[in-house]
Amino acid sequence: MREITFAVIGSGFMGSLLSRAASELPYTRFVAASDLEVERAKRLATRYGGQAYGSYEEMLSNHRPDAVLIATPEFDHLAPSLCAANAGCHIFLEKPIATTLQDAVQIIEASNRAGIKLMLGHILRFEASYALIHSAIREGSIGKLLSMYARRITSINEAKRLNGRVTPLTYIGVHDIDQMLWYHPVPAKSVYARALYGRVSELLGTYDSAWVMIEFEDGALGIHEVGWCLPESWARWSKPSSWGGFGDVRMNVIGTHGNLSLDFTPMNLFGVGMEGWMLPDTRHWPLVHDRLAGAVKLEVEHFFSCISEDKQPLVRGEDGLRVLEIVLAAEKSIVDHSIVEIELFKA
Ligand SMILES: NC(=O)c1ccc[n+]([C@@H]2O[C@H](COP(=O)([O-])OP(=O)(O)OC[C@H]3O[C@@H](n4cnc5c(N)ncnc54)[C@H](O)[C@@H]3O)[C@@H](O)[C@H]2O)c1
Known part of the structure; x- marks a missing residue:
């Protein structure tokens, strides 16, 4: 090569x-x-x-x-x-x-x-369990898709690191909204969202969390609960230093003939020590034998293989634009409490 x-x-x-x-x-x-x-x-x-x-x-x-x-x-x-x-x-x-x-x-x-080639870092497309949900839906195993619920709440430490430069939806909501649009490739019709204000808002000025409801043209719903309001202690331990913390993360998809459900809150490892419970990231970017593993490795590998094999990346610029329109509609809805119509990519 x-x-x-x-x-x-x-x-x-x-x-x-x-x-x-x-x-x-x-x-x-x-x-x-x-x-x-x-x-x-x-x-x-x-x-x-x-x-x-x-x-x-x-x-x-x-x-x-x-x-x-x-x-x-x-x-x-x-x-x-x-x-x-x-x-x-x-x-x-x-x-x-x-x-x-x-x-x-x-x-x-x-x-x-x-x-x-332009590829976007929508990393969940390279998470095995999220990708398996996609293939199950594509094969028709749950019938007609009715609703999707995604939760992604990280600890307040992440909000503090970013120091108010971005909102939870723009920073992390992008990931789950991309999944929903990927799972259900029907044009989105409208978005309604409400935000909750707590410690993050007092400290940094951005809302703490939000609930977003996306209605699709065929009546299906996508609900996203997103935020960074878990307490500092959620993902803070000094040892083992090779364990990184994550958040409270779920995905649940309901169809006329079945249900697909993922819980990444404890991924597949948890521990307890003198500093309390630990729920480390074992999937996104864990270090294994001093090399990066997990979805970040797979997405970067995919990008370079698209270059060497002259293929279109799995996540294209248009996917990012679709997601951004929903994010911006949700942010607008938070401000003026309106239901915001989606204009781009109509049926
Ligand atoms: N895919 C994921 O899971 C994931 C996770 C975290 C962050 N992100 C995204 O990655 C991007 C970076 O986030 P981060 O957390 O690494 O931020 P960061 O603040 O840690 O790093 C950004 C860096 O860019 C530098 N910078 C700013 N303007 C620049 C310029 N004009 N030229 C060169 N350098 C410049 C800053 O000095 C800083 O070092 C964001 O878009 C963020 O949303 C993605």
């Missing part, structure tokens, strides 16, 4: 994970990382053997990598994506595609014009 060179824009939490997952593939070569805080880029460059930059423009023009992994904050996806597309690089862009529909459309149009 031919070698694929890649660079990273945004060397924070997710940029570091993606770089590691990509560097551990046998046919890729890390060439450079960039970050406004250049020390972060230097950490990756030192670890994976490339160069560090404060400016992604300079990095792309110096290295011309085959691919870029973009993990800048949610509101700053447009400029790096346009720059990468113009440089002819294939793009793996973290979710959400953008925070406005205009930015999302520009990103999709630029990547189409450049003829490059």
Whole structure:
């Protein structure tokens, strides 16, 4: 397989994970990382053997990598994506595609014009259990789909880390909404949402959690309960340091002839020690024998295999745009208590 060179824009939490997952593939070569805080880029460059930059423009023009992994904050996806597309690089862009529909459309149009692959980091598509629900629905095993309920509540530590830069729906709701649109590829008709305000709102200004109801054209419903209001102690232990915490996470799909149900709250491992109960992430990005495993590895592998085999990625720009329209409709509904009609992608 031919070698694929890649660079990273945004060397924070997710940029570091993606770089590691990509560097551990046998046919890729890390060439450079960039970050406004250049020390972060230097950490990756030192670890994976490339160069560090404060400016992604300079990095792309110096290295011309085959691919870029973009993990800048949610509101700053447009400029790096346009720059990468113009440089002819294939793009793996973290979710959400953008925070406005205009930015999302520009990103999709630029990547189409450049003829490059654009894949979004909708990681749940690469979680075995979520993907198995998808295949069961496709095979008709639960008959006609009637409703979907997804819960994703993380600890307040995640909200504190992001320091009010984004809302729970824009940050984590994207994942479950993408699943629902994937499970039920019927146009969404309207969205209604309400938010709850507690400690997160007092500390950081974003709501703590929200309930979102999506009505589809055929009458099916998607309900999403999303937030980051679990107490600090939910996912905080010092040992074992290799165990990362997660959240209270479910998916339940009901059809005329069956029911599919997933509970990731304890994934498949829990423990108790002097610091209390521990419910570690064993699926999204666990470290196994000092290598990243789980869905992050599979999604990054998929992205690079799409480049080498010239295939369309499983998660395309349009998928991100669809999800973003629902997220923005829900945020609007939270503010004005209205039922918001979905305009794009009507039947
Ligand atoms: N798929 C997932 O499960 C998942 C998990 C966490 C975050 N994310 C997404 O990943 C993206 C990054 O989130 P994060 O948690 O890693 O944030 P982060 O704050 O940890 O990292 C973002 C980094 O980007 C840098 N940056 C900002 N503007 C830049 C620019 N113009 N050029 C270069 N660097 C710039 C910041 O200095 C920071 O180091 C977001 O879109 C987020 O929603 C996805």
